Amino acid sequence: xxxxxxxxxxxTITDQNRRLDVSAxxxxxxxxxxxxxxxxxxxxxxxxxxxxxxxLGTSGPLLAEDGGVIFDxxxxxxxxxxxxxxxxxxxxxxxxxxxxxxxxxxxSLRRQTGxxxxxxxxxxxxxxxxxxxxxxxxxxxxxxxxxxxxxxxxKGKALKKIASILEISTSEIAAIGDAQNDIEMLKSxxxxxxxxxxxxxxxEVSTHITKNAHGKGVKEAIGFILQKNE
Numbered sequence: 314x315x316x317x318x319x320x321x322x323x324x325t326i327t328d329q330n331r332r333l334d335v336s337a338x339x340x341x342x343x344x345x346x347x348x349x350x351x352x353x354x355x356x357x358x359x360x361x362x363x364x365x366x367x368x369l370g371t372s373g374p375l376l377a378e379d380g381g382v383i384f385d386x387x388x389x390x391x392x393x394x395x396x397x398x399x400x401x402x403x404x405x406x407x408x409x410x411x412x413x414x415x416x417x418x419x420x421s422l423r424r425q426t427g428x429x430x431x432x433x434x435x436x437x438x439x440x441x442x443x444x445x446x447x448x449x450x451x452x453x454x455x456x457x458x459x460x461x462x463x464x465x466x467x468k469g470k471a472l473k474k475i476a477s478i479l480e481i482s483t484s485e486i487a488a489i490g491d492a493q494n495d496i497e498m499l500k501s502x503x504x505x506x507x508x509x510x511x512x513x514x515x516x517e518v519s520t521h522i523t524k525n526a527h528g529k530g531v532k533e534a535i536g537f538i539l540q541k542n543e
Contacts, residue, residue, distance in 0.1 A: 315538050316481050317350040317373055319472055319498055321490035322357065322365055324456045325508060326528050331457065334528025340535040342370050347539060352376060352475055352486075354468050356429070356455040356494050358420050359384055359391070374478050379453075379460055379494050380471030381426025385478050392474065393425050394466050400450050401428055404461055407442055408434065418458050427462030429455075456492040456512070469497025489534050491515055506534035 320326065326337040341351055352373030353362050359377040363384070366375060375384040383392040405428065408415050416431040436459060440452050451464040468490075476483045488495070488502035491511035499505040500518045507519035508530030516522050521537070523530035 314485060315349060315487045315504065315542055316485040317352055317475070317479055317487070318344060318535070318538065319352045319354045319376065319468075319475065319486055319488040319490075319502060320371075320531070321492070321495050321498075322353060322355040322362070324491040324510065324527070325489055325495075326369075326531055328527050329510075334531075337528035337531040337535075338369060340532040344535050344539065345370060345372060347542070349538070349542070350479060354380075354471070354488070354490070354495075354498060356458075356460055356492075358382075358424060361420075374475045376468060376471045376475060378424055378426045379455075379462055379466060380468040380498075381424075381462065381466045383471055383474050383478075394463070394471075400448050401461055403446075404443055404448050404450050404452075405430075407446055407448070408439055411438070411442055426466055427460055429458040429460050432459055434459075453493045454512075455494045460494060467497040468495060469501040472498050472501045487534070487538050489531055504538075506530070506537075508534075 328334055344351055350373040351371040353366050354376040355362050356379045359382050362375040362377045381394050412434040418429040421429045452461045483501050484503035486502045488498045488505045491508055495515055496518055505519040506521045507516045508523050508526050510526035523533045525533050
């Protein structure tokens, strides 16, 4: 029995231009109406997740900043996981030494547990640069930006915290996501779905790959969950 759904936002319920795919909206509300708690899980900031939650009508805890920030909507309590602010600062300095001036996204400097950078440099080279200099920080591609963060912070670990808040097990949670920053969440959930547009790494760890992309894929996944719950 699936009792909650952890749902990525960008690239999953939005299209490649970050516009909401309305195909998903009715399915999300149908899941909530059936008693399944929908939990938004995004690499974006908490304020973005809160706004999206209100518009979609989701009731579950919010997972923001790739799992670095968790917000319980029932109690309005926020949990911020430790980050590596000093190492992140050093990492950005190294990136600018190698690639020139690094462009942050508009929300980057307001983040509490990491930074989001425009995709203007080589990801693999940046990762190797951190390794060579002994920095224990991760860099991942969210599909829309490069995120640098504490490697201990990810959506999979945050999913366990969400399960605890909801007083259920992770086996009772379904996860839907499309990008590299969703991989740990997809692996930790009881059942997982990658929409047709997902990156190959997300598809490899998911138990199901939908025939449709973006919001239509989410609608397909939720329909499957509701049918199995009957």
